[in-house]
Amino acid sequence: MKNVVILGSTGSIGTSALKVVDDLPDRLRVVGLAAGSNVALLREQARRYRPRLACLRDPAAAAELEATPGLPCEVCSGEEGLVRLATMPEADIVLLAIVGTGGLRPALAAIRAGKDLALASKEVLVMAGSIVMREARAHGVRILAVDSEHSAIFQCLDGRPIESVRKLWLTASGGPFRDPQQWPQHRFAEIRLEDALQHPSWVMGRKITIDSATLFNKGLEMIEARWLFDIPIDRVEVLIHPQSVVHSMVEFVDGSWLAQLSTPDMCLPIQYALTYPERVPSGRVQTDFVKLGALTFEAPDRERFPALDLARRAGRIGGTLPAVLNAANEVAVAAFVQGRLSFAEIPERVRRAMEAHRVIEEPTLEQILEADAWARRVTLEI
Structure with a gap:
């Protein structure tokens, strides 16, 4: 029996992962679930799978979940809560399915805690592939791809x-x-x-x-x-x-x-x-x-x-440029969704942010996160 933590349990990957758990009840057990702000679905999942710990990134949403009568698990919130789930002593594997850059710190925390990582959040390796893979080798854990490709x-x-x-x-x-x-x-x-x-x-x-x-x-x-x-x-x-x-x-x-x-x-x-x-x-x-x-x-x-x-x-x-590519694209896509940018302009805005960036060749994690924040500001200005 493998104990599984799912970070991003209310998204498309997370809900598919729970179908797999349903298929293999004698092999997989859910011990932790995390979502962004979808209180209703996470409440339903917590009642069904009875994890030890549930987390919502939004503290207000977490407070609402915690107020649920008879909830069969403890509730935490924010990035600290995600890290807590990723490092649960009883967890054997952490499925990371958080969209965007929010999965980077929980991913590294899971690796450093000796947990195998089933990785669906490609941004983690796009931004910090060198650091993540180096840490995985150092701690003897496996990075298992979830993307079909x-x-x-x-x-x-x-x-x-x-x-x-x-x-x-x-x-x-x-x-x-x-x-x-x-x-x-x-x-x-x-x-x-x-x-x-x-x-x-x-x-x-x-x-x-x-x-x-x-x-x-x-x-x-x-x-x-x-x-x-x-x-x-x-x-x-x-x-x-x-x-x-x-x-x-x-x-x-x-x-x-x-x-x-x-x-x-x-x-x-x-x-x-x-x-x-x-x-x-x-x-x-x-x-x-x-x-x-x-x-x-x-x-x-x-x-x-x-x-x-x-x-x-x-x-x-390499260096910080992939983080800039990823962040600029996230901002441009959000602007397209909000009707502030045309579809055709998405790659052009990314290109301009990349051209404006001064690359750091072997960045630390802090420098990667700074490049991410810089790219978001610059792409918004563009």
Whole structure:
């Protein structure tokens, strides 16, 4: 039996993780749950799974939850509460599914407490990959990918040395604007929020869905892969695969390829991370290749989707620049959601913030957080 802490339990990854717990009650037990401000759903989850500790990032929301009659757990709040959950003595693995930069300190706290980390918050490695992976090695813990793409690569590598790899290939659906006939570049300024939220393959949170539409999500995944698999970013490529069945591939130096395939369902990579190194039976994911028919691939359109080149540049230069890329994108996406910025302007604002930044090559955690805050201020000014 593994004791699991889920940070971000009310989001799409967190709710899928609880489905996996439901599927495997003899293998997984929830001991901690954390959310942002969704009191109603966290209350329901706490009553059902009876964790020892629950946390809401918003203190007012935590006070409301704590006032619930008969609540079967202790309640805490804020970043201190997240760190407390991440370091619970009884926890075996921490699933980190907090959107944005708020997961960085809890991730490091979990690692330093000797907890394996099932990582769905790619921003943690984008911002501080060098520090996070160094700490994981020092404390002998595993960073287990939850993103379907990185889980696929991890499964394909299966312990093989990175020296045997020519390239890692991350697949992308291409998002709702993949078709250049329907969405030529000059129409990007017309894109509405409801258009950007129509992802063709996955049901996800708002921020990651918009990032998938701009391909910034894939750019962030390139940087994440660079750190997870200790490979130069120039050996990480992106391929558009509209069916979202091939989740990613590894090209080896001898010319052979391995791929991991399944119908798109986040429960599969979540289960693999939570039960690793075992592969546990499940009837949740069913793949019928006869019904699927053809699987197609195409090169990404880097002119219409400049996010990929911006991310590659940030990953190549390193230092504080990936943190600036990530923070500027978060601010630009928020402005688009609020109707203050067009879809077409998102990558342009990120580019301008990156060009204005003076890179620190080997930053401390404090310098990374300062670069993050700087990028947010500058992008708002832009």
